[in-house]
Amino acid sequence: MKLFVDNLTNVDFSYLHPQRGLVGESWLVQLELDGSLNDQGMICDFGIVKKAVKDWFDTYIDHTLVVPTGMSRLSYRQAGGYTEVEWLYPDGQALSCNAPEQAIALVGVPDITEATLADWCHEQLLQLFPQQVEGLKISFKPEAIDGAFYHYSHGLQQHDGNCQRIAHGHRSRIEIFLDGERDSVLEDIWAKRFRDIYIGTESHLIAREEGMHHYRYQAPQGDFRLSLPERYCYLMDTETTVELIACHLAAQIKQEFPDDEVTVRAFEGVAKGAIATA
16 A cells, blocks of 8 residues: 655755756655555554654755765865855855754765655655554655746845755746736746846845855854855845845836836745735
8 A cells, every 4th residue: 555645845945066056946745655554544644644744854954955965076064063064166166154053954965866865865754654654755846837937045044934044945936027918038037147046135245255255144043154156146135035036126127127017926936925016
């Protein structure tokens, strides 16, 4: 017998890619359980399955920076409740992140893909379930998006929850309307502009030197630091909530099209986001 749960939850995180660098991602979680039936005629109650798996992902993957410890040009260390990661882009420029240890997931694989991360999660998740659960299959699936989308990373200093972590991210669609008509050309332009971008807040930028951006802030979970090449950064003069990103995009597009009503639907991961009009 097998029990399945499609789209059990989704995880929003960033990870290090061997060429692209810091990549924001959003994946839907698919689950299958193998096992025998209990006295109630169940392998496991759906409520228990959903809560246990979602809680595990919320603790260990969601809103973290996922680092494949087997990738080349990488070094890391843990001390005093903090994790520090340093990695070199193929051209020799550096990315570094120092954050409370719960904000960085060190994963013992050479690279992050849907398959490698699922394999790493498998054994840890199997331990969550009762004895009659004999096997487990976990898989990840990107949202099917018909149109433009981009991968972005950010951190929200003023957020009380895990969004405060300086390098977490999302894979997000974008929809732009001029006078009520959707404009796919503008959507493609902004999606390319924001491809694999770090959207930073100017007040968090503590130094700008030799083509690098250095960010730092204090939040409830601790001290957060991130450095990466300027060419992968986009600055805003506000926090980078999806509401403020939508407002910012609407205002920028309005400057190009002053005679049109501009509406932006900016997504933050899967099936959620904000609408702004200018």
